[in-house]
Amino acid sequence: MTALQEVIQVPPTGKKVRRRRPSQSAHRWVLLAVVIALLVAWEAVSRLEWVNPMFVSRPTDIFAAIPDVLGDEKAVDALTTTGTSIWWAIVYAVIIGIVGGYLLGSVQVLRDAFYGPVNFIIGIPKSIFIPIFLLAFGINTQTAIYYGAFSGIFYVMINVVGGLDLVEDRHMMVARAYGASWWYRVRDIVLPASTPGVFAGIWYGIKNGLQGVLIFELFISVGGLGSLIKTYTNRLEIDRVFVVVLGIAVISIVLGEIWSAIERRLSRWRPSSTANADTGV
Amino acid sequence: MSATSTQAVRGTARRIKANVLRLAALIALFAVWGYAQGPGGASTLIVPKIGDVFDEFLQFLENRAVYDALWVTLTELVISLVIAALSAFVVAFWAARTDLRAKVIEPLLVWGYLVPHILFYPLIILWLGVGMSSKIAYATSSAFFPIAFNCLRAFRGVDPKYVSVGRAYGASKRQMDWQIKFRAAVPMAAAGLRIGCALTLVTVLVAEMLSATNGLGYLLKFYSQSFNTARSYAIILVILLVVGIFHLLISKLLPKNMEGQA
Amino acid sequence: MALQAKNLEVTYRTAGGRSVPALTDINLEIADREFVTIIGPSGCGKSTLLKCFGGLLSPSRGEVTVNGQPVTEPDPNRAAFVFQDYTLLPWKNVLDNAAVGLHFAGRSKAEGRAKGQEMLELVGLDEFAKQFPRELSGGMQQRVAVARAMAMDPDILLMDEPFGALDEQTRQKLGSEMGRILTETERSVVMVTHSLDEAVFWADRIIVLSARPGRIAKEIEVKAPRPRSLSFIGTDEFALIRAELFRLLEVPSAMAEASQ
Ligand SMILES: Nc1ncnc2c1ncn2[C@@H]1O[C@H](COP(=O)(O)OP(=O)(O)O)[C@@H](O)[C@H]1O
Numbered sequence A: 001m002t003a004l005q006e007v008i009q010v011p012p013t014g015k016k017v018r019r020r021r022p023s024q025s026a027h028r029w030v031l032l033a034v035v036i037a038l039l040v041a042w043e044a045v046s047r048l049e050w051v052n053p054m055f056v057s058r059p060t061d062i063f064a065a066i067p068d069v070l071g072d073e074k075a076v077d078a079l080t081t082t083g084t085s086i087w088w089a090i091v092y093a094v095i096i097g098i099v100g101g102y103l104l105g106s107v108q109v110l111r112d113a114f115y116g117p118v119n120f121i122i123g124i125p126k127s128i129f130i131p132i133f134l135l136a137f138g139i140n141t142q143t144a145i146y147y148g149a150f151s152g153i154f155y156v157m158i159n160v161v162g163g164l165d166l167v168e169d170r171h172m173m174v175a176r177a178y179g180a181s182w183w184y185r186v187r188d189i190v191l192p193a194s195t196p197g198v199f200a201g202i203w204y205g206i207k208n209g210l211q212g213v214l215i216f217e218l219f220i221s222v223g224g225l226g227s228l229i230k231t232y233t234n235r236l237e238i239d240r241v242f243v244v245v246l247g248i249a250v251i252s253i254v255l256g257e258i259w260s261a262i263e264r265r266l267s268r269w270r271p272s273s274t275a276n277a278d279t280g281v
Numbered sequence B: 001m002s003a004t005s006t007q008a009v010r011g012t013a014r015r016i017k018a019n020v021l022r023l024a025a026l027i028a029l030f031a032v033w034g035y036a037q038g039p040g041g042a043s044t045l046i047v048p049k050i051g052d053v054f055d056e057f058l059q060f061l062e063n064r065a066v067y068d069a070l071w072v073t074l075t076e077l078v079i080s081l082v083i084a085a086l087s088a089f090v091v092a093f094w095a096a097r098t099d100l101r102a103k104v105i106e107p108l109l110v111w112g113y114l115v116p117h118i119l120f121y122p123l124i125i126l127w128l129g130v131g132m133s134s135k136i137a138y139a140t141s142s143a144f145f146p147i148a149f150n151c152l153r154a155f156r157g158v159d160p161k162y163v164s165v166g167r168a169y170g171a172s173k174r175q176m177d178w179q180i181k182f183r184a185a186v187p188m189a190a191a192g193l194r195i196g197c198a199l200t201l202v203t204v205l206v207a208e209m210l211s212a213t214n215g216l217g218y219l220l221k222f223y224s225q226s227f228n229t230a231r232s233y234a235i236i237l238v239i240l241l242v243v244g245i246f247h248l249l250i251s252k253l254l255p256k257n258m259e260g261q262a
Numbered sequence C: 001m002a003l004q005a006k007n008l009e010v011t012y013r014t015a016g017g018r019s020v021p022a023l024t025d026i027n028l029e030i031a032d033r034e035f036v037t038i039i040g041p042s043g044c045g046k047s048t049l050l051k052c053f054g055g056l057l058s059p060s061r062g063e064v065t066v067n068g069q070p071v072t073e074p075d076p077n078r079a080a081f082v083f084q085d086y087t088l089l090p091w092k093n094v095l096d097n098a099a100v101g102l103h104f105a106g107r108s109k110a111e112g113r114a115k116g117q118e119m120l121e122l123v124g125l126d127e128f129a130k131q132f133p134r135e136l137s138g139g140m141q142q143r144v145a146v147a148r149a150m151a152m153d154p155d156i157l158l159m160d161e162p163f164g165a166l167d168e169q170t171r172q173k174l175g176s177e178m179g180r181i182l183t184e185t186e187r188s189v190v191m192v193t194h195s196l197d198e199a200v201f202w203a204d205r206i207i208v209l210s211a212r213p214g215r216i217a218k219e220i221e222v223k224a225p226r227p228r229s230l231s232f233i234g235t236d237e238f239a240l241i242r243a244e245l246f247r248l249l250e251v252p253s254a255m256a257e258a259s260q
């Protein structure tokens, strides 16, 4: 019976069978309906003046304000500035974090000495170091980049270390038995085995690097979206605040979804896709 | 030499090596500091004297204002944590009861977590003022999503085995919820709560630094903007101390033996 | 002869510095095209011995030679390994897994693919080339592991309980198929097993190891010509040898006596 099962279990076409039940995508429609309902409710609450329309905008007005913001030279500048800062913050955080993480994870003494401290740093609110960054690097966008990178680096490191712990001895043994040199062992065993951790690390690096830059910009005026939001808020241009805030929110969500789609694709080989190197925040 | 004592010696050797390395890193840090201070010629406005920072730190430990600020911060922290955790539990529990609800709510929770909440803070200040309530609102909204997500995963992921045991023994719906599903979900829910704790601490301090009238974050901002560098460094040390104690408490109350996702 | 072990002795050192003698006094010769099975109580050093043959472990004393050359490190062209739990690389598809040894040897992709495909055909899995290991059953994964070893054209095939992780049915089916393949390809095979039936069915010669530290308690020749059909299981020779093995492995005093 088992032998028979072995034959029929996997279809001989070499393709996985995809069963698609009709109800499988039903929840998408419900989700869409819920999102629309929320927007409608918001609009209604605002129109009925249950809340002060001066302080809380409404979807239609926000929508109408999109061209205003896009036409505002200052807004476009701010977006460019912040986008650039975030980009570099992430690049630094990811590169330094990955290199540091592989070092920390593979050199035993380093791990003994510094894994604990790095883990502790992760739990520290990074914002308390902003004053030191300002003193050391001055009030400018470059400092925003450094602070953003600093906010992300440790998450990357810890997750890369977590990824290295996923490398299995038995796979290293196979590599050795089949004559893999040091380079092949790194490339074909260590790197792929640790990708889940590296991916989680890059993700946390992006998330925290982005947040770090935004926090920095809100803390001190160095231009960028932080300043823009503050300016709009002070001028009570609430529609515009919402355009910016919700715009960034939507971009974040879309990027996040794209990211997890890529990750799912790259980790098709994994038996379960939840081997997430957990780090907390 | 017996086997166990050899093992102990090796373990000790490793520990010593690690501690030497840590000490070296610490010394290097202070050496750079000292160098910047002395031969480096950095202004005390940027790099305060180590002794000054230490003095200020000791003074803070007897300073009424610091304890007031600490009280404010802790109050904000606890209130937001309680609200976030309770609402997250309720939402997750409600959502976990049918497949459709879970499938609709889960992406909403993920999205809510992906959004950088900090951007809403200026609006929150506009709505709620610079007092404690704005901090609580911001921290609550930040902590809610990861806790709820983890709880939902926890309640959904309850091993069907337990559920069928409950059914087989004629558990009522309420018994099933409390005796079976809830118990089985505790570890992962705890992971969510742990993440929530860490997140509230971070967000409360950020919020206080951005705009507030009291709290540890506020003190830090105040001293750093009045260019009292030694005091800024000292208050950072105070905050680090508080953070350390806080994490110690978390690790005692919510032991980390289960994975969570955030 | 293909493989020779002289005065082999292995002592493990645990992390705590304790020494664990795993093998002592192993002297063994394995001829070209000979099929040798190794059987013994669990923990007696079977895997250890195989690792020494494959160069994955250097013995504390003595040496292993293949065709006169001392074995100091793994060389899959000389002796290729098949592990008990298959250990395919889960992130590589079946074809790349089969060709992984060639890849590690720096051969071109095309060469690897061609050889890998050929070996997959040999084990009857060419249609699964593009799938990932997790999509295959245990028996299929083990066939891929065999293809991976055969792709190296090794002089010797070292198999450590290759069917150990499979259920009885799959094991038998896979076994008879492998038997055909291994016999056709005409190379030396050393196979560790804990199954009495397997040990007798495959072997030209059975090596029985005693409990730790492992030493050779007995060598038994199986005269029936290979490849054997399933009817061999019904013969007197099979029954007698199986009984002898059973006695050695299940009756402690018998083993002690044999290893004197
Ligand atoms: N790396 C190791 N360190 C210490 N002891 C080991 C190690 N590997 C195996 N041993 C010990 O050596 C003995 C033989 O192991 P092994 O060759 O795996 O046995 P078998 O394959 O026959 O079950 C066992 O008692 C085992 O505990």
Ligand SMILES: [Mg+2]
Residues within 6 Å of the ligand: C046, C047, C048, C160
């Ligand atoms: Mg073994």
